[in-house]
Amino acid sequence: MKKIKIFSMKSPYREPFHIYGYVFGSGEKTAAIVGAMRGDEIQQQFVSSQIVRILTDLENAGKITEGKQILVIPSVNNFSMNIGKRFWPMDNTDINRMFPGYNSGETTQRIASALFEEIKDYKFGIQLASYHFPGDFIPHVRIIRTDADIVSEAQKFALPYVYVKNPEPFDTVMLNYNWQIWGSKAFSIYAGTTDTVDQNSAKITWQAIMRFLQSNGTVESISHPGFMTQKLKDKDFVTLTANSAGFFHCLKPAGSDVRKGEILAEILNPYDGSTEEKIISPKDSRVFFVHNKTLIMQHTAAFQLIRG
């Protein structure tokens, strides 16, 4: 393993900002794995650190395939994580809205540019991503629908789902989209949680990434059984929004199988504790996403269900 410095920048009063990468093997740039890009992506940083640990052991055992190179970047934004902020500490911009970056532009454009320059030539790009709303997911692979058909490649993670998402305007400035435009096969992995470490979904995630690396001949690894991956499109989801506000008492976490008519959550009046609303499953389905905060505002997406 070789630790490389990808980007450095002095700060007015903090220690310098660095982005480090961990390089395993040598030769063809096979897979780049990017961890926490936002300061609240604790789970993503944790999963990345475990991948570095596992790859270090594999390399020491001679199990990185000759001629294959893997790059892991556990953190792109320690400055935000260290002070409990989600976005860049100075101007609150999101590094994952700055791709492909600009090396003479604003600070986060420069960070994105340096990162992208380092990772753009890898055959496979894997980003441990998070959603822009607070919530928990079933661990899954997400790919942006472009001309490239990489669903069969995504199935090699053997996670429960591959979600093929239609691109929206903001996707065009995100890492996944730009990786694909540049020619990499890009996958966003949603590791269940974001701002807390969930050991179970973290393990599912790092095992899926190792399975992927093994399946394409990059490493020799112990084969963990995966899932029969189901492909999902936007039309396969039903979103249930809250019709009232208050305490969100969730009864069905992500991954739950629910029957038509089953109560998924209750919203409780914050003054008298009475039930304001019962969120009911409209059909037999599975909870793909669930709001994970104790309080909920009206119109908030409380659940995303996979149509049965």
Place this chain on the structure above:
Amino acid sequence: MIKTIFSAGLPVDEQLLIQKNSIRGNHEGKRLCVVTGTHGDELEGQYVCYLLTEFLQRNTDKISGIVDIYPALNPLGIDSITRGFPGFDLDMNRIFPGSENKSLSDSAAFSIIEDIKGADFAIDIHASNIFLRELPQARINVNTAENLVSYAEMLNIDLVWIHPAATVLESTLAHSLNSLGVKTIVVEMGVGMRITTSYGERLFHGILNLMKNIGMFSGDVNCEITKPMIVEGDGVEFVNAEKSGVFLPDKNYGAKLHKGDIIGRIVSPLTGKILSTVTSETNGLLMTIRAYPIVYEGSLLARIIKN
């Protein structure tokens, strides 16, 4: 008449309300929407809305049509000094046109679009953010320039900046409204978290001038209207910090610059050293200057309109 265009319950005993004041003239005519407060830290539009509301309500006999004034598209943001949508930290100007049953912010965006839809014109007033001071300017996507520049010239501003199209900007309020046939002009001026009253008064007169020219106002515009410079995308030079430190400007926005003029310095209060002397690479007009002193490498320090 004050109307609520969107409401949502907050967890404890409060409603998020997005409201407008709909001022109907005594005569039939077009419909103009004046919107601001998408970013909760941009307050320059507050003064413009106050001036317009106060004036138009006293002068309905001179108005033909309807002027809808939306002073706070992101009311929670404005009331809490938060740029984004509180709770989600979302940039509201990246979620349009929204959708009805996806999320709170999407529902709010959808309701805003539904309410403005059908208007003839909209003025979307932004301040700069807290980091920059800007000359009063309209920003127009090159794809809509042909339709909008002549109207922007009526707004009593210094510049019309025609910028290149970018896919990501398709999620802005202005793009959505222009796509729906509402001629929408984005105005940027001043600085975040402050009100520059002179700019507010200029734009107030500019909007009256626009209304007069499109047949919505029959009174006098008691102001000499400034004809703006028209600037294309490549006519603006960006100056970014090459060092992290404290920026001390030597020039104010609006200054005429010669190549080599010192714009400011980046210094280290700890060492007492000048880390970088920032100079102009071109002759031109300083349209933007850094207002917030702390800078990282890359922070935008200035924009210069090249001669």
